[in-house]
Amino acid sequence: MTRPWQMQYAFLSGPFYDHTLIVGVAFIAILSGYLVHVEPGLFTPVLFLDLWLLGYHHVISTFTKLAGTRQDRQENQFLLYRLPLIVIAAVVGCYLVSGIWSIVTIYFFWQWYHYTRQAYGISAFYQRKTGVKQPVLRSRLDHAAVWAIPVWGLVHRCTEGWETFIYQPVWLPALPAVASTVAMFAAIAVVSVWLALRVDDLAMGRFSYAPFMFLVSHHLVFYIAYVLTPDMTTGWLVANVWHNAQYILFVWLFNQNRFRGPEKEALSPLMFWLCQRSPYRTLMYFLVCIGITTVVYGMLDQGTQLIAADNLTMLLGIKVVLFQSINFHHYVVDSYIWKARKKSHQEIMNVAA
Secondary structure, three states: OOOOOOEEOOOOOOHHHHHHHHHHHHHHHHHHHHHHHHOHHHHHHHHHHHHHHHHHHHHHHHHHHHOOOHHHHHHOHHHHHHHHHHHHHHHHHHHHHHOHHHHHHHHHHHHHHHHHHHHHHHHHHHHHHOOOOOOHHHHHHHHHHHHHHHHHHHHHHHOOOOOEEOOEEOOOOOOOHHHHHHHHHHHHHHHHHHHHHHHHHHHHOOEEHHHHHHHHHHHHHHHHHHHHOOOHHHHHHHHHHHHHHHHHHHHHHHHHHHOOOHHHHHOOHHHHHHOOOOHHHHHHHHHHHHHHHHHHHHHHHHHHHHHHOOOHHHHHHHHHHHHHHHHHHHHHHHHHHOOOOOHHHHHHOOOOO
């Protein structure tokens, strides 16, 4: 408890890391969208940098949690070996039955849910960092506030009549314009109440800075990505950069905490060495992840081109099936391995149960 009109910071790590996660990542994401909005010709190079440095990297970083140690590999055998086959079979089935549009449509809605759910998960870690157990109604309001603007943004996109997404056919339900207006007022109402309660927290000495700022950045990014940005694909780029960079930084912190202490070297000597907190080790951690990313995705890209030869239709189909299968597998895995309520995760992140 702090004194009235004062606050606790409740950083997950410290001022530099948390401000990078909250402010720095949002700034880079918004700047990326702004540059593409002003100069549409920059979309391809910005997308390339996003995919190579962040998107593919954030998928690869999942495996530091999924398969970083022998115990991880034993516990996650289904996720590592069987689930990919199930996902690929399902995506291939969608492609054969309905074509590319069905996969792109699933991706549009699933990535929206995945991005929002990740923000909710990180906000749950922040809330636990405060050490304060919220009353049930207050907790549900905070939960509603996380979803309020994303839901408005999704409804808004469905009222705009989009037929393509990232230059591919997509299906969105044709909602009337009034649906966006209703969703807007609902979102404003929920977020306004949430803000009013934060002011009350500050007045009563219950205010927590980092959890508040994280959700402010969340509201801002989703508003810009799904409502303010006129082009749906450019808006998606904003959310994608934000999500990818946020995920990479969170996984890095988790690994830093997980392999802290000499007794953790036995878990995985390589991960232990990479995850020690020093500028050199941190640089090597990210370089190794990017290096693996470059090799794995480079081989996949070259392999699809060899298989398709000069058949551009086949090449597009293979790429969509393959890379979206990787995305969908990642979405399923993430929903399972990052639960804030898991006791081992609370201990690693040093947050309250």
